[in-house]
Amino acid sequence: MSDLTPLRLAVIVGSTRKDRFCPVPAAWVADRAREHGGYEVDVIDLADERLPDVLNGDDPDVPPPAPVRALAPRLASADAFVIVTPVYNHGYPASLKNAVDWFFDEWSAKPVGFVSYGGAGGGLHAVEQLRQVFCEVHATTIRESLGFANYWDLFDDAGRPVDAAGAEKAAATFLDRLAWWAHALRDARGKRPYTH
Template sequence: MSAKPLRVAVIVASTREGRFGPTVAAWFAGVARGRADLDIEIVDLAEEDTVTKKLGLADAFVVVTPEYNHSYPAPLKAVLDAHGEEWLAKPVGFVSYGGLSGGLRAVEHLRPVFAELHTVTVRETVSFHSVWQRFGADGLPNDPTECGAAALRLLDQLSWWGLILRDARETRPYVRA
C-alpha cells in the first residue's frame, strides 16, 4: 500500500452569480486539510480552463453541490458528461446545501449518475439545510460540531475507498464493459 497522500478534488458544482458553494467548499477543504493522509485541491467549475487537468490528477472526489429544482446544477452535469476516464474506479463523496432539504435530493440524483461513470459513492454525506443561516460572516459554520463530525466520517470512508482503489488501479487496469 502506498504511503503518499490521497489526492482529493473538492468540486464546487455551482457557477451561479452569488453562489454559496465556495464558502461551503472552503470550510470542507479546511477540515480535510487537517488530515495528513489527504492532499486537497478545490476544483471550481466556474474556472473552466483548469477543470480537466485537476480532475485527471485526483484519486477521489468530493462534490459540493446545491440543490436547484430538486436536482443538481447543469454545469456539473456538463462536466460529468464531458469526462470519462477521470472518474473511473474512484470514490466520490458529497457535501450538499440548500433550503429545507439541504441539497439531499441533488445527492440522490447524483448517485446513479456516478454509478454509470464507474465510481463508488460513499454513504456518509454532509448536508446543510437553510445554509445561509448555518454559516457566519467568517465563512465558518455557526455550530461546527455536528457538521465537522459528519465531514470526518465522510473523509474516513473516502480515504478507505480511495486508497484501496488507487492501489488496485496501479496493479491492475480497471475494465469496463
C-alpha cells in the same frame, strides 16, 4: 503506491451562478480535508474552468476544447472527489452535469463524496440524482454525505458552521470513509488497470 502517499482529493465547486454560496462549504470542507491529514487538496471551481456545452463537442473525431484538455489532468490525477452542490428545482446544477459528461476515464474506479446545501432537504435531492450519474461513469459514491439544510442559518460571516463541533465531527467521519475507499481503489487500480 504506499498508504503513506497522500491521497489526491479534488473538491469540485459545482455551482457557477452569480452570488452563489457554493464556495463557502467547498472552502470549509477543503480545509477539513487538509487538517484531516493524508490528503493533498485541489479545489476545482467550475466557474473558473469555463467548460463549453458538451452537446456541441461530443464528436470523437474532433479534439476536445482547450478548457477540457486543461482540466482533464487535474481530474485524472485525483484519487477521490468531493462534489459540492446546491439543489436547484429538486436537482443539481447543469454546470455540474456538463462537467461530469465531458470526462469518463478520469472519474472511473474512484470514490466520490457529496457536500450539499439547500432548504429543508439540505440538497439531498441533488445528491441522490448524482449518485446515479456517477455510477454510470464507473465511480463509487460513498454512503456518508454532508448536507446543510437551511444553510443560510448554519454558517457565520466567516464561512464557518455555527455548530462547529458537530459539523467537524461529521466531516471527520465523512473524510475517514472517503479515505478508506480512496486507498482501496487506488491500490486496486495499481494492481490491475480498470477497464470498461
